[in-house]
Amino acid sequence: MVNELREAAGKLLDDGKVDLVIGWAKGSLPLASTPVFISSSDEADQLVFDSTCGNNLTVYFTKDNKKISRDRKKVGIFVKGCDSRSLVLNITEKQLKREDVTIIGVPCSGVIDTRKVRRKAEGREVLEYSQDGDTVTIKGKEFELSVPLEELLSNACLSCLRKDAEEYDLFIGEPRKFSGESDPYSDIEEYENLSADERWERMNEEYSKCIRCYACRNVCPSCYCNVCFVDQNDPQWIGKTPEITDTMIFHIIRNLHIAGRCVECGACERACPMDIRLLYLNRKVAKEVRERFGSDTGTDLDQKPAMADFREDENQDFIMG
């Protein structure tokens, strides 16, 4: 598959269809691949794709890199299922134009959470990581482990239903269609059934770990305001301390800002240095949006973002009668 990937990128560049290809390359550490920008076909042999390619590359079209879309460069980009939904969302939000981007889908079987790998290695340093189908081999000094991929997958991937891109120009291999119905939110429902005190306790436990590094925001392709509400200080709406009330409000508001815009790729959770289960809030919001407004984020180029839209006869059971 890697060869096909490199050939596809090389061909796009050689044919002049794109000026730049964004993909993943082998990183300097065994568990993390790194984003790579390829502008000529002889560099294309750096490209890889495996379960360590967790970055959602769509982020390079927004944020400080808006230049890419502003210059209207023709860009080729490799996407997993979730990345493609991010890309579609950003196109519907007019952050880039569909015709400026060549979307290359890759077959995704989920990406790993490096912390789960380290936990398996029980603190020993992982020096080598290789994957063969559904089995992963981790090697280090004086140890070698064989683990099913499933046990190492990022939490976001465990509940993922649309693994492959649905909007693409090229696909490496054969895309699988939307796998259909199952209940992706059973964990959230379980959580909802706890008592309010228990939920508050658990949330406290999670969010008191937050050090306000904003890695979750920076890695998110849906978070691209020029001035983020947490950086704004005149007026300063939100406290900058790591006190639980400030961190919790930060996370609640961030989740409301990406309500109906989060594609549940899990990049935030993988980027979190404190191992916070960030997806609980994201997925709660996504569940509400899906149930109430019936929208599935990033699956339709003509869709208006849920929170910018409305129907007059909507359910308003939460409003005092």
Next chain:
Amino acid sequence: MSEWQPKILAILCNWCSYAGADLAGVSRMQYPPNVRVVRIPCSGRVDPLMILKGLQSGFDGVLVSGCHPGDCHYISGNFVARRRFAVLKPLLEFVGVEPDRVQFSWISAGEGERFAQVVTKVTEDIRKIGPAKRLVKGA
């Protein structure tokens, strides 16, 4: 020591709910003095951050009120606001904030009596659940 009194932040839209509150006042209707009113142009102007900031800085509850659906001075401000509240409310409950702490209602300029009723109900609801402890700064 005197009995604890809830302090409630009421965010009211300029065109309907604020006028409704005014009508309640000029009609000399009785309602609990626990609300502190903030007037905003439209319920669509309400950023959830305003509500959370209210809770954080010591209010025991927040009431947000706008024009009835279809009556918005800006045509669709309250429809957009409604979607926002529809997500905010369950999210707050999800993290463990009491459901009655933050409430929404529609009150028109002619509903002075309804304003008095809503304020009475919200005050009683919050009196029942007691002083806010969650999300409060320094708690």
